[in-house]
Amino acid sequence: MKHSKNSLFSKHHRSHNENKEHHQTSCDGCICGIFRRLNEECNEGCTTNNQFFYILPKGESRLVGDTPFLFRFLRFEAESCCVFFETMTEQNTVTLQVAVDCHEISGIVPIQ
Numbered sequence: 001m002k003h004s005k006n007s008l009f010s011k012h013h014r015s016h017n018e019n020k021e022h023h024q025t026s027c028d029g030c031i032c033g034i035f036r037r038l039n040e041e042c043n044e045g046c047t048t049n050n051q052f053f054y055i056l057p058k059g060e061s062r063l064v065g066d067t068p069f070l071f072r073f074l075r076f077e078a079e080s081c082c083v084f085f086e087t088m089t090e091q092n093t094v095t096l097q098v099a100v101d102c103h104e105i106s107g108i109v110p111i112q
């Protein structure tokens with residue numbers, strides 16, 4: 001799925017380029033570190049990587065979705081601690097993009 005430069009999820013969106021000089025170090029922790037390393041392995045975005053995850057939100061005991069949703073990793077932005085994913089609706093009719101603060105994820109299950 002391609003995004004226009006005006007899309008909030010586009011790597012070229014204005015907010016993604018603001019404060020590049022300011023390196024935030026608050027994106028520490030297990031889950032944030034995993035996404036940071038995965039992002040470093042991606043050259044031109046991770047859509048060709050097709051790394052999928054089930055996600056356990058912080059404070060929850062169940063994975064996201066009644067029948068757990070698979071989330072495809074797109075990228076991680078250390079400046080904002082945002083992890084970007086793509087997922088399908090339960091009917092697999094609409095592709096949604098999701099941005100999540102890596103601190104709000106307490107667990108992931110990678111699917112190969």
